[in-house]
Amino acid sequence: MIEAVGQLTVVRHAPLRQAGRCIGRLDIVPLLSPAGAATVMQRALPDTIDRIWTSPARRCAAPATLLGAALGVPVMVDERVCELSFGRWEGSTWQAIERDDAIAVRRWMNDWMYTAPPGGESGVDLLRRVRSWWESLDGLRHHLLVGHAGVIRALRMLALALTPSEAMTRSVRHLWPEQIPLP
Numbered sequence: 001m002i003e004a005v006g007q008l009t010v011v012r013h014a015p016l017r018q019a020g021r022c023i024g025r026l027d028i029v030p031l032l033s034p035a036g037a038a039t040v041m042q043r044a045l046p047d048t049i050d051r052i053w054t055s056p057a058r059r060c061a062a063p064a065t066l067l068g069a070a071l072g073v074p075v076m077v078d079e080r081v082c083e084l085s086f087g088r089w090e091g092s093t094w095q096a097i098e099r100d101d102a103i104a105v106r107r108w109m110n111d112w113m114y115t116a117p118p119g120g121e122s123g124v125d126l127l128r129r130v131r132s133w134w135e136s137l138d139g140l141r142h143h144l145l146v147g148h149a150g151v152i153r154a155l156r157m158l159a160l161a162l163t164p165s166e167a168m169t170r171s172v173r174h175l176w177p178e179q180i181p182l183p
Helices: 036-044 058-071 094-100 102-110 123-133 149-160 164-169
Strands: 005-011 053-056 073-078 144-149 178-180
Touching: 005 058, 005 149, 036 058, 036 123, 053 058, 073 144, 094 102, 123 149, 144 149, 149 178
Parallel strands: 005 144, 053 073, 053 144
Antiparallel strands: 005 178
16 A cells, blocks of 8 residues: 655645735734635635634635645634744834834844844744644644745745845735745
């Protein structure tokens, strides 16, 4: 008997309406309806998905739930795949943050991997929780994650041994599936 080899496909949620704003954990509605996002994702996915994972944020969970129902696949909500928390900056415009919190912004921009926004989390914090989730995946299933750019970049760092700078310079397209090696 040939054993199946697990896979991980990741898809970033639909684009958001909040251009120019600091959005991490803030739960806002994307431009595309959950049904529209699920339809777009489904067209580009591999034939077999065994389990769908999602952040609790509606921009991920709503289309993941619809996709799970359409495919007859269980959907798992996991806090470990939430986007980076920007703390008190959440929802503010970047222009206002730079004006009102210039010293903290400079400190964070110069060392975002180890420095957290006020009340938020650092890149290391994000990487730690994403690693915990990634390492818990069953290697015999095909997993789909409907997630966030920060989480997908963290997975690229873990799976592809990218540096933080390399991970940040590679774009994460909305609604576009990408294969990530399992641990």
